[in-house]
Amino acid sequence: MKKISFTLNGEEKEFVLDSADEKLLNLLRRYGYKGTKWGCGEGACGTCTVILNGKTVYSCITYAFLAEGSEIWTIEGMGTRKNPHPIQKALVKEGAVQCGYCIPGMVLSAKAMFDKIPSPNDLEIREYMDGNLCRCTGYEKIYTALKKVAESNAEGGK
Amino acid sequence: MKIVDFVSTGSVEQASTVLKQLGAKGILMAGGTAFHFFSSEDEKTAVVPDDEQLKFISENNGFFEIGSFASISDLREFSNQGWVLDRVAEEFATQQIRNMSTLGGNISQVFPWSDFPVVLLALSAEINVLEEKESRAYEAVDFFRQQPGKFLKNGKIVKSVKIPVLEKGEGFGYKKEKRTNAAFSTLTVAVYVKLEKGSIKDIKIVSGASMGMPKRLGIIENELKGKKADTGMLKEKVKALAGQYSWKGKEGTTKEYAGCLAQTRITDAIVEAFNEAESEVE
Structure with a gap:
């Protein structure tokens, strides 16, 4: 079967596809990157979101071969239990995490947004996050957490 | 697949x-x-x-040219005087889908809910197709006359799309109905209008989704051409003429509901285009 290589969370890696039809989500999970969650499987819920060349994609509908030569970030590259990413810290601090299943996708969508717009306004937050569903929180605490990150970034990331 | x-x-x-x-x-x-x-x-x-070769947006001689691999988020993020596709892209699915989907993909295989064919017909776009190592330009009305997926065979590839830079006195309106924010269209309406001294010199109204495949609403267009751009008159004409088209109920709605919704949203899209055309005149 064909091999592909791409930079995953800052490290160049090689992967063997199980078929030409394999989706990126399946490939990542087969190789142990299980932080990227399986949700709807049809590009609607957002829990499988990863960042591909700086832009969020639904990995459940992205053909894995399209990742050849690209740069991909998954939740495994975002922080650790001891040293969480500022987005993760803000979500926890605001009580925005309940069951947590949507959170890996939420964090990646937020990272892509803050990388492009360090201090987004409310409308920009809603637009960048509109592809991630959460069935626990009703979104408000998630948005509150992201607004806090935006405010912190505006103040120079204090 | x-x-x-x-x-x-x-x-x-x-x-x-x-x-x-x-x-x-x-x-x-x-x-x-x-x-x-x-x-x-x-x-x-x-x-x-x-x-990368087909991923561009440029402006030249009164037209924007868009490479067919430009993503919907590229269209959303592009900003320039006379550019209107950001308003269409904003309504398109979700951020992840906007990042993945391309303009060329959206028009090469047209589904009833496809957003851009409706818009490109209203804007009288030109679609450039690579055929036998040469580019051939198609007017949108010809390109969408049949399912493009059937005609794009034997190595034919959509290379780029040209749309006009809207000038003073021109306006664009776009309305999209969907059950949830990220859902497919249940009704789309795109309108191009050119006003001259307060009267409608040219108007193109195109609808999709509830009509099935995208369609110009020529009966309404002909009735409005030459008339003063007056909202009261517009409401009366659309109310009287929208029923001459066959509207299909979508996702649980009746065809009567679809017809009433179409009447409202056609009017809204034309008013949006009027307002833009009038604001440019000032």
Whole structure:
């Protein structure tokens, strides 16, 4: 079967596809990157979101071969239990995490947004996050957490 | 659709040659977001060109030219005087889908809910197709006369789309109905209008989704041409004429509801276009 290589969370890696039809989500999970969650499987819920060349994609509908030569970030590259990413810290601090299943996708969508717009306004937050569903929180605490990150970034990331 | 193999090519011309060799087994891969709508028994070899070559938006001689691999988020983020596709892109699915989907993909295989065919018809776009190593320009009305997916064979590839830079006195309106924020269209209306001394010199009204495939609403257009751009008159004319078209109920709605919704949203889109055209005049 064909091999592909791409930079995953800052490290160049090689992967063997199980078929030409394999989706990126399946490939990542087969190789142990299980932080990227399986949700709807049809590009609607957002829990499988990863960042591909700086832009969020639904990995459940992205053909894995399209990742050849690209740069991909998954939740495994975002922080650790001891040293969480500022987005993760803000979500926890605001009580925005309940069951947590949507959170890996939420964090990646937020990272892509803050990388492009360090201090987004409310409308920009809603637009960048509109592809991630959460069935626990009703979104408000998630948005509150992201607004806090935006405010912190505006103040120079204090 | 099941992808059984893939071939990466350099230029779009090379991709065209490979597609021609593969015949019915080949398919051009852009974002690939629509592939799961096709039968899984349909086995294809994906041809993946160097997308950077077709990923551009430029302005020249009163037109914007958009490469067919420009993503919907590229259209959303582009900003320039006379550019209107950001308003359409904003209404398109979700951020992840906007990042993956391309303009070329959205118009090469037209579904009833496809957003951009409606808009490109209203804007009298020109679609440039690579055919036999040369580009051929199609007017949108000809390109969308049949399902483009049936005609884009033998290595034909959509290379770019040209739309006019809207000038003073011109306006664009766009309304999209959907059940949830990220859902497919249940009704789309796109309107182009040109006003002169307060009267409607030219108007194009196109609707999709509730009509099935995109369609110009010529009866309403003809009735409005030459009239003063007056909202009261507009409401009366649309109310009287929208019923002459066949509207289909979508996702649980009745056709009567679809007809009433169409009447309202056609009016709203025309008013939006009037307002823009009038504001440019000032």
